[in-house]
Amino acid sequence: MAKEIERAGITIVQMANLVPVAKTTGANRIVPTISIPYPLGDPKTPEDEQWKVRYTRVGAALDALETDIEDQTVFKVG
Amino acid sequence: MDKKAIVYINQFFGQVGGEEAADHPPEIKEGAVGAAQALAAEFAGDITHTVICGDNFMSSNQEEATARILEMLEDIDFDIFFAGPAFQAGRYGNACGAIGKAVKEEFAVPVISSMNEENPGGEMFKKDIYIFPGGRSGAKMREDAKKMAEFGNEILTSEGPFPADEYGFYKRGIRHQYFRPDEKTAAERALDMLLKKMKGEEYTSELPIPEVDRVDIAPAIEDLSQVKVALVSSGGIVPVGNPDRIQSASATRWGKYNIAGMDRLENRASEGFKTIHAGFDPAAADEDPNRVVPVDALRKFEEEGRIGKLHDEFYVTVGTGTTVGEAARMGQEIAEDLKDAGVQAVILTST
Amino acid sequence: MKLELGNFPVKEIEFGEQTAYQDGTLTINKEEALSVVYEDDHIIDADLKIVEPGDEVRLVPVKEAIEPRYREGGGPVFPGVTGELMQAGEGQTKALKDMSVLVVGKHWGGFQDGLIDMAGEGAKYTYFSRLKNVVLVADTDEEFEKREQQKKNRALRWAGMRLSEYLGRAVKDLEPEEVQELELPPIADRICELEDLPGVVLVLQPQSQMEEDGYNDLSYGWDTNHMLPTLMHPNEVLDGAMISGSFMPCSSKWSTYDFQNFPLIRKLYEEHGETLNFLGVIMSNLNVSLEEKERSAQFVAQIASTLGAEGAIVAEEGYGNPDADYTACLVALEEAGIDTVGVSNEATGRDGTSQPLVAMDPKADALVSTGNVSELIELPPMETVIGELEALARDGLSGGWEDDEELGPSVREDGSIIMENNAMFCGDGVTGWSTKTMKEF
Known part of the structure; x- marks a missing residue:
């Protein structure tokens, strides 16, 4: 899916927990999330903690969209 | 064998002419014409028609050429379609692939071709039709046609399966399960493979890792x-x-x-x-x-x-x-x- | 550790007055056997059947397969599960061979349950089609999961184990026809005699991805979700330390019978002292999050390195995101300088063109492949169905469906079926049975 959108010339970042899976499918910009069932907010943590995780990781994804890369890149999150 | 085949060849192998006749529009003739006779010699059924089309006509009017040929075939009863052999000729390979794919989709018959490994048509169409590795030029006509015809005989008379490594056509990225006739178990295969690998001997992985299909990286957004x-x-x-x-x-x-x-x-x-x-x-x-x-x-x-x-x-x-x-x-x-x-x-x- | 496995080949199974084994015939007192099944109040209806290879019988939904055994001294065949915790893999255990106990739901199936045909084209797809089987077909009052796609099948699976132990007691006082000695001395004691042979470990990744209790494979009764990779003696696996879970599309699953007879372990035993030095089993698991997957892979590579392994075989129970655990483990071992071979199935889709594993790495360069979970299989009706055929279509079995725009329903009115290989009971034989491979077509 990421590939087809990128093929159309749209800059795309994939946020995924299973980075090896995203890498295998050929995504170029990858930002890790915290888990499969809750990528952006662990229900076991307080609301404000979840918000922080989500805001930071989505922020990292926005940074990735603005970053020039040469090869497939997994962006580190803070 | 009571099976009917149609063959597609270009203007050169259809004896219409060389490069000067490359704009020749598609036509259909009865029987095995020109190079189709090399197939007829080995094919156990009957080649009822030969379709001939100029390479240029096909490459510059692919949609029209394909439509015209499909129309010609509409009322003909046939069981298999051969295209080529196309050797190393790029335009011809592309033509064989394109028309082969269209015929397969329209009439649901097996389509068999042959192309040299340097022929870009092979890479483009190996997923769609059976393509055998072939020689560089017409000098290999008899050999290449024989491979195509023999596989045609096999596919029309036996139930299969038809694994690529056994029959020799290009791998198509279509993987299916297969019961080993020797009933060698996974445990035995794993041990064999491990012992060979540890000794530095050659072994064949049953799941070769395909290359990741990459797309060009889209440029960064400036702002x-x-x-x-x-x-x-x-x-x-x-x-x-x-x-x-x-x-x-x-x-x-x-x-x-x-x-x-x-x-x-x-x-x-x-x-x-x-x-x-x-x-x-x-x-x-x-x-x-x-x-x-x-x-x-x-x-x-x-x-x-x-x-x-x-x-x-x-x-x-x-x-x-x-x-x-x-x-x-x-x-x-x-x-x-x-x-x-x-x-x-x-x-x-x-x- | 030394295990003496006493084998009692079963040539015939019949119902009779007294449960006993004599000259290859296992006679079962049905009433007494059923009373063992009914020891659990949750079993509300139960029956026993006998099926043999060649019988025109279709079994569905099949939940479990177990080899009947007796542990000398009377301890539980499955320590920590059917009785107290004790060491498995040591001493003497007696086994009824060439047969299994199959557990079939009388009505309800689920994602993890499968199908077995005892005759015809369908019989080539599962190992259990070639065994003589005592079939427990039963229903339970576990209302909470009756309509759930994922079922724990607790009452039925435990009833199957009780029944197997009951049948095993038939050979309690008898001399086995053949005794197999399975012995691997402590690793430190082997250095001299096996010096020239490369050390090899078997890495197992049993299914452990459910966070909730009751679904995962158990190790001495302990949920494999809650463990880190650990070293086990192969005898423990063969002697009841591991039991199957109730999760994962069925063809990928390892039944308890598979653990008890693990062909990869048996093969490594055969080669031990001949071509290699079998160091043991690293029992790993399969996880949900990336960090868990990577942690397990790291532990496996560390244990293998610490043991001085030069070679490893990794087997994966499952497909889909567990492929990430599988590939991570293969890569970690290769990066530790250990020559590694993997064994798994693939998911190339009905048309065969999909990516075989969801995560792949070129370092995984020696793989054995045992089948395609999505392969379409069409089978004619069978004279007899044990269980309920409709379960295949109705209950969300991984290889069945209620209706399909192109293919229609999995179960047709005449009793013929169309399904994905996914629903073949333990059909991909990743433990080493499989004679299937994958080829390009």
Whole structure:
């Protein structure tokens, strides 16, 4: 899916927990999330903690969209 | 063998002429004409017709040429279609592949061709039709035609299966399970392979890792504050009623849902959004869909001016068990929609 | 550790007055056997059947397969599960060979349950089609999961184990026809005699991805979700330390019978002292999050390195995101300088063109492949169905469906079926049975 959108010339970042899976499918910009069932907010943590995780990781994804890369890149999150 | 075949060849092998006759429009003749006779010598059935078309005519009017040939074949009863051999000739290889693919799709008969490994037509069409590795030039006509005809005889008379390594055609990226006639168990095969690997001897992996299909990296966005950003997800987040009936696994459908004016995605309990993805525990996503499709965070970035605008619709499907073909089609459809909407950047979330 | 496995080949099974084994015939007192099944109040209806290879019988939904055994001294065949915790893999255990106990739901099936045909084209797809089987077909009052796609099948699976132990007691006082001695001395004691042979470990990744109790494979009764990779003696696996879970599409699953007879372990035993030095089993698991997957892979590579392994075989129970655990483990071992071979199935889709594993790495360059989970299989009706055929279509079995735009329903009115290989009971034989491989077509 990421590939087809990128093929159309749209800059795309994939946020995924299973980075090896995203890498295998050929995504170029990858930002890790915290888990499969809750990528952006662990229900076991307080609301404000979840918000922080989500805001930071989505922020990292926005940074990735603005970053020039040469090869497939997994962006580190803070 | 009571089976009928049709052969496709170009103007040169159809004895119409050389390069000067390359614009020759498609025609159909009865019987095995020109090089088709090399196939007739080995094919156990009957070659009832030969289609001849100039290479240039095919490459510059492919759609028209294909349509005309399909029409010619419409009322003819045949069991198999041969195209070529095309050797190293690029235009001819492409023609054999294109018409072979169209015939297979239209008439559901096996299509067999032969091309040299340098012929780009092989790489392009090996997934669609059976293509045997062939010689560089017509000097190998008899040999190449024989391979095609013999496989034709086999495919028309035996039930198969027809593994590529046994029959010799180019691998097509189509993998199916196969019972080993020698009944060698996985345990025995694993041990053999390990002992060979440890000794540095040659072995054959049963699952060669395919190369990752890469796309050109899209350029970085210079300034996101001037850009419309869209959210796409394979996490199955849909309005509670699942209006597009997206499947919970092996999806063939996708949906787009309006979020204009929403600060966040409301949850399942408030009749907002839920997940229909079958591959994980849905509790966390149902309780707060923003954990999967972060509308709330992007609204904040929009408000802060970090991004120009969050696109009014988000796009969604389910990733689990979806075939590569279906995923590619849905990806293309979504990409088209995004382009029409003027979206320049996408965040894709997956579960 | 030394295990003496006493084998009692079963040539015939019949119902009779007294449960006993004599000259290859296992006679079962049905009433007495059923009373063992009914010891659990949750079993509300139960019957026993006998099926043999060649019988025109279809079994569905099949939940479990177990080899009947007796542990000398009377201890539990499955320590920590059917009785107290004790060491498995040591001493004497007696086994009824060439047969299994199959557990079949009388009505309700689920994602993890499968199908067995005892005759015809369908019989080539599962190992259990070639065994003589005592079939427990039963229903329970576990209302909470009756309509759930994922079922724990607790009452039925435990009833199957009780029944197997009951049948095993038939050979309690008898001399086995053949005794197999399975012995691997402590690793430190082997250095001299096996110096020249490369050390090899077997790495197992049993299914452990459910966070909730009751679904995962158990190790001495302990949920494999809650463990880190650990070193086990192969005898423990063969002697009841591991039991199957109730999760994962069925063709990928390892039944308890598979653990008890693990062909990869048996093969490594055969080669031990001949071509290699079998160092043991690293029992790993399969996880949900990336960090868990990577942690397990790291532990496996560390244990293998610490043991001085030069070679490893990794087997994966499952497909889909567990492929990430599988590939991570193969890569970690290769990066530790250990020559590694993997054994798994693939998911190339009905048309055969999908990506075989969801995560792949070129370092995984020696793989054995045992089948395609999505392969379409069409089978004619069978004279007799044990269980309920409709379960295949109705209950969300991984290889069945209620209706399909192109293919229609999995179960047709005349009793013929169309399904994905996914629903073949333990059909991909990743433990080493499989004579299937994958080829390009």
